[in-house]
Amino acid sequence: MFHSPQMVKKRVPEWxxxxxxxxxxxxxxxxxxxxPYTSKPTTTTTITSSSSTSDYEPPSMVDxxxxxxxxxxxxxxxxxxxxxxxxSLPNHEDKNNTTPSPEDIxxxxxxxxxxxxxxxxxxxxxxxxxxxxxxxxGIRSTVWxxxxxxxxxxxxxxxxxxxxxxxxxxxxxDELLMNPSEITRKMDNCTNCDTDESKGQGKGLxxxxxxxxxxxxxxxxxxxxxxxxxxxxxxxxxxxxxxKRTHPDLHFFSGDSSDAKSNQDALKNIxxxxxKLNPGIRYVQGMNEILAPLFYVxxxxxxxxxxxSAEADTFFCFxxxxxxxxxHFCQQLDNSVVGIRSTITKLSxxxxxxxxxxxxxxxxxTKVNPxxxxxxxxxxxxxxxxxxxDSLHIWDTLLSDPEGPQETLLxxxxxxxxxxxxxxxAGDFTSNLKLLQNYxxxxxxxxxxxxxxLRVQSSG
Amino acid sequence: MLVxxxxxxxxxxxxxxxxxxxxxxxxxxxxxxxxxxxxxxxTRYPETKTLTIGQFKLGLCHGHQVIPWGDLDSLAMLxxxxxxxxxxxxxxxxxxxxxxxGGVVINPGSASGAFxxxxxxxxxxxxxxxxxxxxVVVYVYELIDGEVKVDKIDFKKTTAAHSAH
Numbered sequence: 001m002f003h004s005p006q007m008v009k010k011r012v013p014e015w016x017x018x019x020x021x022x023x024x025x026x027x028x029x030x031x032x033x034x035x036p037y038t039s040k041p042t043t044t045t046t047i048t049s050s051s052s053t054s055d056y057e058p059p060s061m062v063d064x065x066x067x068x069x070x071x072x073x074x075x076x077x078x079x080x081x082x083x084x085x086x087x088s089l090p091n092h093e094d095k096n097n098t099t100p101s102p103e104d105i106x107x108x109x110x111x112x113x114x115x116x117x118x119x120x121x122x123x124x125x126x127x128x129x130x131x132x133x134x135x136x137x138g139i140r141s142t143v144w145x146x147x148x149x150x151x152x153x154x155x156x157x158x159x160x161x162x163x164x165x166x167x168x169x170x171x172x173x174d175e176l177l178m179n180p181s182e183i184t185r186k187m188d189n190c191t192n193c194d195t196d197e198s199k200g201q202g203k204g205l206x207x208x209x210x211x212x213x214x215x216x217x218x219x220x221x222x223x224x225x226x227x228x229x230x231x232x233x234x235x236x237x238x239x240x241x242x243x244k245r246t247h248p249d250l251h252f253f254s255g256d257s258s259d260a261k262s263n264q265d266a267l268k269n270i271x272x273x274x275x276k277l278n279p280g281i282r283y284v285q286g287m288n289e290i291l292a293p294l295f296y297v298x299x300x301x302x303x304x305x306x307x308x309s310a311e312a313d314t315f316f317c318f319x320x321x322x323x324x325x326x327x328h329f330c331q332q333l334d335n336s337v338v339g340i341r342s343t344i345t346k347l348s349x350x351x352x353x354x355x356x357x358x359x360x361x362x363x364x365x366t367k368v369n370p371x372x373x374x375x376x377x378x379x380x381x382x383x384x385x386x387x388x389x390d391s392l393h394i395w396d397t398l399l400s401d402p403e404g405p406q407e408t409l410l411x412x413x414x415x416x417x418x419x420x421x422x423x424x425x426a427g428d429f430t431s432n433l434k435l436l437q438n439y440x441x442x443x444x445x446x447x448x449x450x451x452x453x454l455r456v457q458s459s460g
Numbered sequence: 461m462l463v464x465x466x467x468x469x470x471x472x473x474x475x476x477x478x479x480x481x482x483x484x485x486x487x488x489x490x491x492x493x494x495x496x497x498x499x500x501x502x503t504r505y506p507e508t509k510t511l512t513i514g515q516f517k518l519g520l521c522h523g524h525q526v527i528p529w530g531d532l533d534s535l536a537m538l539x540x541x542x543x544x545x546x547x548x549x550x551x552x553x554x555x556x557x558x559x560x561x562g563g564v565v566i567n568p569g570s571a572s573g574a575f576x577x578x579x580x581x582x583x584x585x586x587x588x589x590x591x592x593x594x595x596v597v598v599y600v601y602e603l604i605d606g607e608v609k610v611d612k613i614d615f616k617k618t619t620a621a622h623s624a625h
Binding site: 185207208211216217 | 461462465466556557558559564588590592595597599600601610614615
């Protein structure tokens, strides 16, 4: 079946000699067994051009796990210009729901091994998780909690930490979600004794009593609970509206079932508590979208005890996740060094570094200002650009990056641009903008692989 | 102090007299209940009205129909007729809050401090009721000598109430 490599190269047609098909194993992969970009036989058959090469097994590939490895597009300097553009690939995510591929199973095994250690090695966990966490294993919840620092690496401390945090959240809720009527009633019970007027038989004038601390519903005092209540009402209404609009296509979040309602209530509670604890930033539209995947993953944890406390766990993880991106939500910081504009500029520079032709065409020739598309990509952590299952996979990679999610996020955005470069280069302002604001369905594994390659090269 | 958005219902005992006052009240809160007073131009306000808010049944009547004006026993009769826990009436232009076996009668006084033939020295006043479960806190706002004074009154509804069976 094999020809010697030299003979292969002499005989194959020109187009097959492009850098796309060359297969120097990528140095970024630590683990040769687990390759992020491999696909099942089903996907390779659709790439008709590749099926012929599969017979010529490139010799430099080390121990491929499956007999028919597809051509790995190693990105030296040129991005893959081939017909194997991601547009033509079938929906990759379907395969995850059917049978897990061999590397999925091996990765799952590796993760389970890691998680069973007494002290989790976060570095190893990050490395494995960055290649994706298999859906069927039910371990994504625990892995994310570790990656976000909610669970300590020492397994023995887990139960005490969880208990502590969960009771803290309950305390927050009790304190912050009370309405003013309840608060004033508590204040009254402290001062007067509860004269039981409910004896009901008496007649006569009702006694008037003094109000405490000037607390009455129309009070305009800054410290008045009523005043604060009404000021918060606006934010609470906003949160309510946004939560109702979150993922209307998913039964988990929307619909008439009582589960959906209680999920929505949990999301609302988390956002309200967050807004009250962070008066500097309060609530900004979009936070609900960042919250949703976290809550979904934690709530669908097969461990029932954990799923029941999903709300508390999500709150802390949400705070942690948002801490890296808070500045994007603060309007005053828009133009500062840490604001969203500066991050978008970084993306722009990243693109220029890796693909100047595309950068030039986008920003200068067709004048597509990155703000028009990247704003949503970056602030909402790509939750709006792909379907829900795909964005969970992307978040696996984002969260497992030791450098922090932002660096990886920018690389993924850059990869998104590079993968559709042909269409972008062929398009004008209108078509490019339309394309970028409705990013076409794509093979997520491939996207993440390309994004990973960018890291390797930028360090060179 | 009175700004839109803070109040969920307005219960008005009547004698608004002109439409402009009605419209003003509408801007504070869209849910407006009015009973007809003897000087109201709008003929479509009812003489009495009942509504339920939370656990409480409230009744509304201007009060000029109940004679003697402001008499507790006669008002109590009206309250039993309407079968409500809280009866809100006016006409006397004076704030009072009575309690009897049948429930509570609240007269919020005159919001405008208008002249009354039965009361001297009318202070403008109104009342906010915070209905929370079985408990009501009544905040009384009065304009006395140019200053707004606020008091409150607490009462609870007995669950074994004298509701009509």
